[in-house]
Amino acid sequence: MKYTYKRGFYWLFVYLLLALIPLIVAASGNTPEHRGFWMELGVALGFIGFGMLALQFLFSGRFRKVAPTYGMDNILQYHREIGILAFVFVLTHPVIIFIANSEFLAYLDPGVNLMRAVALYFVTIAIILITASSLWRLTFGLSYERWRLLHGFLSLAILFIGMIHALQVSHYLEPIWKKAATGATFLTYGYLIIHTRIVRPWLSRRKPYRVISGNPERGNCWTLKIEAVGHRRLDFICGQFVWLTIGATPFSLQQHPFSVSSSARDKTLSFTAKEMGDFTASWKDINPGTSVFLEGPFGSFVPEKGKNIFLVMGGIGITPGMGMLRTMRDTKDPRTVVLIYGNINWEEITFREELEEISKEINMKLVHLLEKPPEGWEGEKGLVSRDLLNKYLPDNPEDFMYFICGPKPLMDITEISLRELGIDWRLIYTERFKII
Numbered sequence: 001m002k003y004t005y006k007r008g009f010y011w012l013f014v015y016l017l018l019a020l021i022p023l024i025v026a027a028s029g030n031t032p033e034h035r036g037f038w039m040e041l042g043v044a045l046g047f048i049g050f051g052m053l054a055l056q057f058l059f060s061g062r063f064r065k066v067a068p069t070y071g072m073d074n075i076l077q078y079h080r081e082i083g084i085l086a087f088v089f090v091l092t093h094p095v096i097i098f099i100a101n102s103e104f105l106a107y108l109d110p111g112v113n114l115m116r117a118v119a120l121y122f123v124t125i126a127i128i129l130i131t132a133s134s135l136w137r138l139t140f141g142l143s144y145e146r147w148r149l150l151h152g153f154l155s156l157a158i159l160f161i162g163m164i165h166a167l168q169v170s171h172y173l174e175p176i177w178k179k180a181a182t183g184a185t186f187l188t189y190g191y192l193i194i195h196t197r198i199v200r201p202w203l204s205r206r207k208p209y210r211v212i213s214g215n216p217e218r219g220n221c222w223t224l225k226i227e228a229v230g231h232r233r234l235d236f237i238c239g240q241f242v243w244l245t246i247g248a249t250p251f252s253l254q255q256h257p258f259s260v261s262s263s264a265r266d267k268t269l270s271f272t273a274k275e276m277g278d279f280t281a282s283w284k285d286i287n288p289g290t291s292v293f294l295e296g297p298f299g300s301f302v303p304e305k306g307k308n309i310f311l312v313m314g315g316i317g318i319t320p321g322m323g324m325l326r327t328m329r330d331t332k333d334p335r336t337v338v339l340i341y342g343n344i345n346w347e348e349i350t351f352r353e354e355l356e357e358i359s360k361e362i363n364m365k366l367v368h369l370l371e372k373p374p375e376g377w378e379g380e381k382g383l384v385s386r387d388l389l390n391k392y393l394p395d396n397p398e399d400f401m402y403f404i405c406g407p408k409p410l411m412d413i414t415e416i417s418l419r420e421l422g423i424d425w426r427l428i429y430t431e432r433f434k435i436i
């Protein structure tokens with residue numbers, strides 16, 4: 001998938017249009033008498049903030065029409081940053097209104113209206129909690145799964161209470177068609193989370209997979225090979241990833257993203273995981289025959305036809321690259337590949353032997369970069385740097401696509417250095433495994 005300015009502006013326009021729907025509805029038709037700039041600004045921020053919050057379900061919901069364009073990591077990064085902005089709008093909404101007209105402080109008085117006051121306090125606390133737990137999940141000691149559950153629950157609650165609040169206050173939502181349009185907008189977005197968490201897993205039950213084998217790999221990794229049961233396996237482009245659930249049911253909090261590391265030519269699918277926490281640690285105990293459910297494929301981390309490939313990968317970040325290289329080997333792809341593969345030491349290089357073999361079968365330059373090289377090592381050592389990248393950059397850099405995947409420092413340095421070396425940003429693709 002190509003990045004272009006045109007596509008960027010298109011999505012920005014679509015985003016603004018969708019986010020502004022509640023405000024557009026409120027401001028159309030006959031509107032009540034103007035109550036002064038600050039008052040109207042406060043109200044507008046509420047509508048805009050809630051419109052943006054509602055749209056968040058679209059970004060976190062892995063909808064394939066949205067996700068492939070920019071890559072899941074970028075979409076989730078956007079979701080995170082725009083979420084903070086939306087919460088600022090929503091929290092500023094009452095503050096400006098209270099300053100503009102202190103009579104509205106009565107909304108916070110349980111003695112005036114208990115339910116309304118409780119709902120507003122709840123939303124305020126929920127917004128603070130959702131932001132803090134997303135920014136400092138590990139400080140709160142929250143596992144990813146618990147955080148995800150809390151995040152989903154609080155988001156739905158905020159959306160629901162926000163909708164009831166807008167309909168109850170109703171100042172801008174008369175006549176009834178405005179109420180109906182606002183309610184329908186919020187409910188449509190609310191449904192997206194139900195679709196993601198319930199409908200989609202339910203649908204994936206129809207296309208189960210089962211584990212055929214599990215094998216250890218260098219670097220404390222484990223590969224699972226799976227096959228489709230009673231259907232054709234999903235079609236994917238090398239470099240893409242899926243959401244994977246292992247066990248009897250697809251309704252599990254343990255649903256994790258993994259790049260397909262097998263060749264697109266294989267009938268089976270392989271995934272290789274590095275032990276990070278409870279889910280990845282459990283892989284070595286998974287028996288053949290265990291059920292697996294997949295959702296996907298996703299991702300724009302895919303090479304285009306006709307372009308050569310420059311890979312900068314570190315540790316387990318090799319998995320999407322492995323999918324590309326295995327596919328190239330199996331299809332006798334004549335394109336040029338440069339792989340700079342960073343690891344701590346020689347023993348822990350995942351897929352080391354297979355990479356050596358592939359480098360002889362396709363037109364590939366394999367560069368190992370070791371942080372702690374063995375005695376007598378004559379290859380590259382240390383961390384990735386601008387000078388190192390420059391050394392291996394091809395003479396025709398515009399004929400290549402650049403794929404970066406690995407630990408954050410490797411990714412950040414590579415991305416910045418490639419730009420500094422004059423590589424067009426539209427040719428640089430990243431896949432970040434750790435999003436929050």
Ligand SMILES: Cc1cc2nc3c(=O)[nH]c(=O)nc-3n(C[C@H](O)[C@H](O)[C@H](O)COP(=O)(O)OP(=O)(O)OC[C@H]3O[C@@H](n4cnc5c(N)ncnc54)[C@H](O)[C@@H]3O)c2cc1C
Pocket residue numbers: 072143144145241254255256257258259260271272273274275276277278279280281316319320431432433434435436
């Ligand atoms: C697009 C993509 C492709 C990936 N491909 C691979 C791969 O091929 N091989 C591999 O080893 N790892 C891959 N990962 C990372 C992998 O998903 C996490 O390492 C795994 O989910 C960790 O789970 P855990 O319970 O073992 O560890 P934990 O200690 O629970 O998690 C470690 C970190 O992984 C991330 N993570 C955990 N659970 C989830 C989740 N449900 N959804 C999203 N992120 C989560 C969080 O950033 C967390 O801090 C990929 C991640 C992404 C986003």
